[in-house]
Amino acid sequence: MATNENVITARGLRKSYGKIEVLKGIDLTVQKGTMLALLGPNGAGKTTTVRILSTLLKHDDGEVLINGYDVSRDADKVRSVIGLTGQSAAVDELLTGRENLVMMGRLYRLTARSAKARADELLAEFDLVDAADRTVKTYSGGMRRRLDLAVSLIASPPIIFLDEPTTGLDPRSRIAMWDIIKKLMSAGTTILLTTQYLEEADQLADRIVVIDGGKVIAEGTATELKAKVGKDRLELVFKKTSDYKAAVKHLGGEVVDTNDKEQSLALIINDTNKDVRRVLDTIASKNISVESMAVHKPTLDDVFLSLTGKQKQTTEEEA
Numbered sequence: 001m002a003t004n005e006n007v008i009t010a011r012g013l014r015k016s017y018g019k020i021e022v023l024k025g026i027d028l029t030v031q032k033g034t035m036l037a038l039l040g041p042n043g044a045g046k047t048t049t050v051r052i053l054s055t056l057l058k059h060d061d062g063e064v065l066i067n068g069y070d071v072s073r074d075a076d077k078v079r080s081v082i083g084l085t086g087q088s089a090a091v092d093e094l095l096t097g098r099e100n101l102v103m104m105g106r107l108y109r110l111t112a113r114s115a116k117a118r119a120d121e122l123l124a125e126f127d128l129v130d131a132a133d134r135t136v137k138t139y140s141g142g143m144r145r146r147l148d149l150a151v152s153l154i155a156s157p158p159i160i161f162l163d164e165p166t167t168g169l170d171p172r173s174r175i176a177m178w179d180i181i182k183k184l185m186s187a188g189t190t191i192l193l194t195t196q197y198l199e200e201a202d203q204l205a206d207r208i209v210v211i212d213g214g215k216v217i218a219e220g221t222a223t224e225l226k227a228k229v230g231k232d233r234l235e236l237v238f239k240k241t242s243d244y245k246a247a248v249k250h251l252g253g254e255v256v257d258t259n260d261k262e263q264s265l266a267l268i269i270n271d272t273n274k275d276v277r278r279v280l281d282t283i284a285s286k287n288i289s290v291e292s293m294a295v296h297k298p299t300l301d302d303v304f305l306s307l308t309g310k311q312k313q314t315t316e317e318e319a
């Protein structure tokens, strides 16, 4: 990450389908060797954005530069530096995993020998060796996603677009995909990933752009976004109501009864170190007995809710 060079730049991106404007002026940049997560609910405009950035769809207004190439004027050059993985399945169900990779390699004009070698390399890297010679229609969802990503990497592109790579995967396959994505990141690939999962953006991305209704509604690092919405909470649990009451009386500040049973409370705090020390001192000096105590930082869920007014999307849809 030696340079600050933006390898992906979109300015004022607009797109309408008929009379409906689905992108209303999107701005985003991605620095070389970093990952940007484009985070937003269903219908926010993520796929539309990615399809424009990867030359598959024309925009109505605005400018897109990929590695310095304009997507409208230099589409071929753009295509030569990107890989795209997404909801549009690039793999052929009737071929085996290996055949898909070799075929794509040949399309990218690798020699038969190097296409085969590259396929072997990717099959190993994506944990598909055992399944390599089975037709794709026998693959699980997680295996298909991995193959789809492997196919998009056949020509070792320096920039990749991952459109919801883990949506609908079970938690284990999701973690496996995250590991693969982390490997790509450590190899220096520039990545634009779209997701509806806050946790995914939080775990993987260097920066996050939140979109909703075709507009950017927030951007920053996960930490910056969290800092915007809220303060830390210090939560205390008591065995006895008398201890709870003593704590409320002596702690001062903004106290919330967290279970309506006078057994646990949350204290909104500004300066975690200072406030925790103060609370501990008070508890000791007033002989208050505390069962447990924890500091909770705001999560991206809180950010999302406060920005969009929409309920968070959880990763536990399978549960």
Ligand SMILES: Nc1ncnc2c1ncn2[C@@H]1O[C@H](COP(=O)(O)OP(=O)(O)O)[C@@H](O)[C@H]1O
Pocket: 017, 022, 040, 041, 042, 043, 044, 045, 046, 047, 048, 049
């Ligand atoms: N081909 C299309 N024709 C008409 N409307 C579309 C088309 N593709 C997407 N849309 C609409 O554009 C909006 C954004 O879609 P999309 O970019 O797929 O969102 P996301 O990927 O964030 O779920 C949605 O309201 C969707 O219904």
Ligand SMILES: [Mg+2]
Pocket: 046, 047, 048, 087, 163, 164
């Ligand atoms: Mg989409």
